Amino acid sequence: MGQNGTVDTPATGPNALVELDQVAYTYRTSGPPVPAIRRATGAFWAGRVYALTGRSGSGKSTLLTLLAGLDLPTSGEIRFDGVSLSRLDRDRYRRHQVGLIFQAFHLLPQLTAAENVMLAGEISGWPARGRMQRALELLERVGIDGTTARRRGLRLSGGEQQRVAMARALAPGPRLVLADEPTGNLDHETGEGITRLLGELAHRDGCCVVIASHSHAVASRADEVWVMRDGHLLPATTKVAGPAAGVADAANEVAPPADE
Amino acid sequence: MLNILRRAWRNLVRVPGRTVLLVAVLGAIVGLAVTGLAVGAGAQVGLLDAKRSLGNEIRLTPNYQTARRAALSGQSLPEVQQVPESLADKLASSPYVVADDRTVTGLVTSSDLTPVADENTGASQGLPFGSAFPVELSSGFRAIGNSSPDRSLTSNQGQRELLRGRLYTADEVAAGAAVAVIDESLAEKNGLDVGGTFSLTTRDGAQTERFSIIGVTRDVSPPAEEEYSGGPGGARGFRFNLFGGANQILMPYTVVQRLNGQPDVVSSVTFFLDAPENLDLFKSEAARLGLDAEKYMLVSDDPRAEAAAAPFQALEGFARVAVIALVLVGALVVILLMSLVTRERKLEIGVLRALGASRANIAAQFIAETLAVCLLALLVGGLLGGLPSQAVAERLLSREMAATEYGPWGRTAVLPGGISIIDTQTDPAGEAEPQIQVRFGWRQVASMFGIGLVLAGAGSATAVYWSMKMEPASILTSRA
Numbered sequence: 001m002g003q004n005g006t007v008d009t010p011a012t013g014p015n016a017l018v019e020l021d022q023v024a025y026t027y028r029t030s031g032p033p034v035p036a037i038r039r040a041t042g043a044f045w046a047g048r049v050y051a052l053t054g055r056s057g058s059g060k061s062t063l064l065t066l067l068a069g070l071d072l073p074t075s076g077e078i079r080f081d082g083v084s085l086s087r088l089d090r091d092r093y094r095r096h097q098v099g100l101i102f103q104a105f106h107l108l109p110q111l112t113a114a115e116n117v118m119l120a121g122e123i124s125g126w127p128a129r130g131r132m133q134r135a136l137e138l139l140e141r142v143g144i145d146g147t148t149a150r151r152r153g154l155r156l157s158g159g160e161q162q163r164v165a166m167a168r169a170l171a172p173g174p175r176l177v178l179a180d181e182p183t184g185n186l187d188h189e190t191g192e193g194i195t196r197l198l199g200e201l202a203h204r205d206g207c208c209v210v211i212a213s214h215s216h217a218v219a220s221r222a223d224e225v226w227v228m229r230d231g232h233l234l235p236a237t238t239k240v241a242g243p244a245a246g247v248a249d250a251a252n253e254v255a256p257p258a259d260e
Numbered sequence: 261m262l263n264i265l266r267r268a269w270r271n272l273v274r275v276p277g278r279t280v281l282l283v284a285v286l287g288a289i290v291g292l293a294v295t296g297l298a299v300g301a302g303a304q305v306g307l308l309d310a311k312r313s314l315g316n317e318i319r320l321t322p323n324y325q326t327a328r329r330a331a332l333s334g335q336s337l338p339e340v341q342q343v344p345e346s347l348a349d350k351l352a353s354s355p356y357v358v359a360d361d362r363t364v365t366g367l368v369t370s371s372d373l374t375p376v377a378d379e380n381t382g383a384s385q386g387l388p389f390g391s392a393f394p395v396e397l398s399s400g401f402r403a404i405g406n407s408s409p410d411r412s413l414t415s416n417q418g419q420r421e422l423l424r425g426r427l428y429t430a431d432e433v434a435a436g437a438a439v440a441v442i443d444e445s446l447a448e449k450n451g452l453d454v455g456g457t458f459s460l461t462t463r464d465g466a467q468t469e470r471f472s473i474i475g476v477t478r479d480v481s482p483p484a485e486e487e488y489s490g491g492p493g494g495a496r497g498f499r500f501n502l503f504g505g506a507n508q509i510l511m512p513y514t515v516v517q518r519l520n521g522q523p524d525v526v527s528s529v530t531f532f533l534d535a536p537e538n539l540d541l542f543k544s545e546a547a548r549l550g551l552d553a554e555k556y557m558l559v560s561d562d563p564r565a566e567a568a569a570a571p572f573q574a575l576e577g578f579a580r581v582a583v584i585a586l587v588l589v590g591a592l593v594v595i596l597l598m599s600l601v602t603r604e605r606k607l608e609i610g611v612l613r614a615l616g617a618s619r620a621n622i623a624a625q626f627i628a629e630t631l632a633v634c635l636l637a638l639l640v641g642g643l644l645g646g647l648p649s650q651a652v653a654e655r656l657l658s659r660e661m662a663a664t665e666y667g668p669w670g671r672t673a674v675l676p677g678g679i680s681i682i683d684t685q686t687d688p689a690g691e692a693e694p695q696i697q698v699r700f701g702w703r704q705v706a707s708m709f710g711i712g713l714v715l716a717g718a719g720s721a722t723a724v725y726w727s728m729k730m731e732p733a734s735i736l737t738s739r740a
Contacts (some may be wrong), residue, residue, distance in 0.1 A: 046629070064497070068265070068614065070732050071731075071733045079417075092570065092616065094613075094616035108608055110270070115270070119267070119615065123612070123616050124616060172615075
């Protein structure tokens, strides 16, 4: 849904921030290879929120790791700004273009909330001077006050930890934010807050936000919903096109999760 | 780089349990190694002192111990091999040798020279091999020749001084000139002096030569009981005096070789080394050059000093082995610990990778952390390891002393190269225990840092290996 609640035009065309072209990924195991993604094709635009839904094991998290450049597709291509990730310095890509948010938050427990954010800032090249101030500003933006910012990660509530993780993801000033079940460990109200913040990132800051989630609430707030089914990436809904042939079935896979 | 160091430091400080565990384990290893280094250095000093007391002379002689063992086991006495000059030449070419003196002795008789009678009364008292030498020869003279003329007064049976005349020269040695230096009592008994002549006949009576007297000497040796060698017949140095000093006739060694009919062999060779501490190196080189330990042996002049050196030598070897073992065990422990620690930190590695840190960047952070831990361990180990080292050294030295055997022939110390030193005169109850003073100088400090580097290298390599091996996608999506 658009910022003003109006129906948006589906994003297509040559100017997508991220494009998937026949992307496939197969896990190599000691047994037979396990295909996780099969010939997924799609595009993600800046300024929009994408919900990536599907059953557990359908390949959502795998697709996010590929989008983050943590791994490369077995075949096919992912392009960022028109350049294949396989040709990019992917460490640099993550350092400056990507913000990652995880279901389990993954804050470093030995660091305070502010230090967790500063760590991302250090890696992305923040100058040493004013680093703490910048971290506090980011934390404040996601609703973490100065006192909480000085507490270590494990002493924070789940909602606080996820907000800190979100601030950490924002540290490099990313154009692409990837969130893997960001509300999975949170209660409904806290999850709503996180989802709202993610929406702000897209609609106010112009980021492209891709959220892998089971949550119907997340899907309902997204500009577009894509469904992963048996490794296939299917467009579930768009606000203009509406359910198309075959799409309605996929949309049904946005199963009402337990937290709703 | 500063960011990496900052991250490393923050991790060390913020996870004190892990840091303290690593520093404690590595510090204990380093501490033990430091103790070993200090003990080893103390033993080295003790060994060096003992070696210095030996002087820088070492003698090559036939292996009388083989003969002694054969005699003790009831076997027939093997023929004692004289030392070939070719072997002496080979050993003299060692870079540690600055000079050598070759000695040849022979038994001769004389038709116009009367021996000093009372010198012969105790002729057989010191025979180490019982009646191994023929008693009838005790009525003769002993011809002693040296290749270095100035050594002839000091190297054979105590000490002599020249009363009249001169010693033979190097030219006379080379030419084999029939010149002789005799004892004053022998000269008086036979009414001879410098310028006089006498003839000597070989043992088999086949050859007689006439000698000119060029010098007269006097025995100025200390009384037998004060002389360390045990005096005539003493059981340690084999410098038994069959005929007494008065019946010894000094002459060029080439002449004695001629009288013996064996021009290419000598009784013994004394090598003068460049430094006392090179004794062992020279022994090793001699073995490398083909010295047959069954036939010949290299002995220092002072067996008691060698016996005193033996515990230090054993202690130094023990300390060296202990330090090497500690370094190896320490490296294994570090590898194990760092494997556990790094694998436990896989989430951190995954997060850092997700944030865009390169593998090299993460590896550098782990190396910095390992180096810092090792540096702390060096400080702790260095401080703690030095404290007990003196007590440990004294205890180990006592143990080495206690381990020294007292057999029927006295204290036996086995030196490198299989040379046994048998000390018959030292009373074990009354002997003063050797002292050791541990040292920790620059060399030991350098060794300690070397050990630290080995441990740090092993730890860093392990940390880097595991951090490189981990796949962030697997870690972060819990597929590890």
